[in-house]
Amino acid sequence: MKKSVLVCRAVFPDIVDRLREHFEVETNEPDIVWSRDELIAHLQGKAGVFITGTQPIDAALLDACPELKAVCSMAVGYNNVDLPACTARGVLVSNAPDVLTETTADFGFALMMATARRIAESEHFLRRGEWTKWSVEGFAGSDVHGATLGVLGMGRIGQAIARRGALGFGMKVIYHNRSHLSAEIEADHKAHYVSKDELLRQCDHLVIVLPYSKESHHTIGAAELALMKPTATLTNIARGGIVDDAALARALAARQIAAAGLDVFEGEPSVHPDLLKVPNVVLTPHIASASVATRLAMADLAADNLIAALGFGPNAGKPPTPINPEVLRR
Numbered sequence: 001m002k003k004s005v006l007v008c009r010a011v012f013p014d015i016v017d018r019l020r021e022h023f024e025v026e027t028n029e030p031d032i033v034w035s036r037d038e039l040i041a042h043l044q045g046k047a048g049v050f051i052t053g054t055q056p057i058d059a060a061l062l063d064a065c066p067e068l069k070a071v072c073s074m075a076v077g078y079n080n081v082d083l084p085a086c087t088a089r090g091v092l093v094s095n096a097p098d099v100l101t102e103t104t105a106d107f108g109f110a111l112m113m114a115t116a117r118r119i120a121e122s123e124h125f126l127r128r129g130e131w132t133k134w135s136v137e138g139f140a141g142s143d144v145h146g147a148t149l150g151v152l153g154m155g156r157i158g159q160a161i162a163r164r165g166a167l168g169f170g171m172k173v174i175y176h177n178r179s180h181l182s183a184e185i186e187a188d189h190k191a192h193y194v195s196k197d198e199l200l201r202q203c204d205h206l207v208i209v210l211p212y213s214k215e216s217h218h219t220i221g222a223a224e225l226a227l228m229k230p231t232a233t234l235t236n237i238a239r240g241g242i243v244d245d246a247a248l249a250r251a252l253a254a255r256q257i258a259a260a261g262l263d264v265f266e267g268e269p270s271v272h273p274d275l276l277k278v279p280n281v282v283l284t285p286h287i288a289s290a291s292v293a294t295r296l297a298m299a300d301l302a303a304d305n306l307i308a309a310l311g312f313g314p315n316a317g318k319p320p321t322p323i324n325p326e327v328l329r330r
């Protein structure tokens, strides 16, 4: 009898077909966001689960689903998965790194540019029928070329943003990260390490690309925003919760910083109501990795991981991107 797996959200049919070559597959075609209890009910009897970045997988859920052996996510961020709990129970977890790096960096750069050049704000003005004359200072924003780009979190996506800034737009790139990058990587990206406070003080455009964890919760709050230039912009493509959205809304309303571009929010899909009231913010619904090719590649990689983790396909027993590979060695 085939093993059973669950695909938590609606995904491309080709991906489901690939999984069906090896497994009994339960899908969620109507794309319902299941409650925790519904998720546990759907997971009964399943050996593996294909998740996205939003289904919470924790110790209590694992205990309620003892047959689960593989949790494979199509997201790169895995703050929704309790990794130690999975490892302790011998459950393999995988994510989807690399395949989304360039697409996500494209979007981060686009959001930063839209924020700096006030694209959304001016489009709303035009759509409201308020454009009656051209004016010298109309929606004058700040330059991106030649400005100082501050990257907070210099992993793969942070580095891809730094490359765009340094090599494409002649920006001065400074970064802050848990660790210094090697001199070689710094040279390739024309990037200089600075303390977090210096990053905030010096940058014209801050782009946040940190992974979310208890430690990175509210890395940017009122005190940090107060260090930034009044002309600076802030772009968050990382995770909601890294920025204190209420404090950011206050800083934007008071013009303590010039503008923000946000793709992720605390408690999304809810958005802090004060962010909806301020004009100087560009808001997008967590779509940084959303090109068709990249979402397909992410889903494909999650399927590769699930198939291999449960012992099938050309990589049987060797999923390509495990996060807790120690489980495989047991």
Ligand code: DGY
Pocket: 052, 053, 074, 075, 076, 077, 078, 100, 238, 289
């Ligand atoms: C990721 O891959 O982590 C994106 O944010 C989508 O969840």
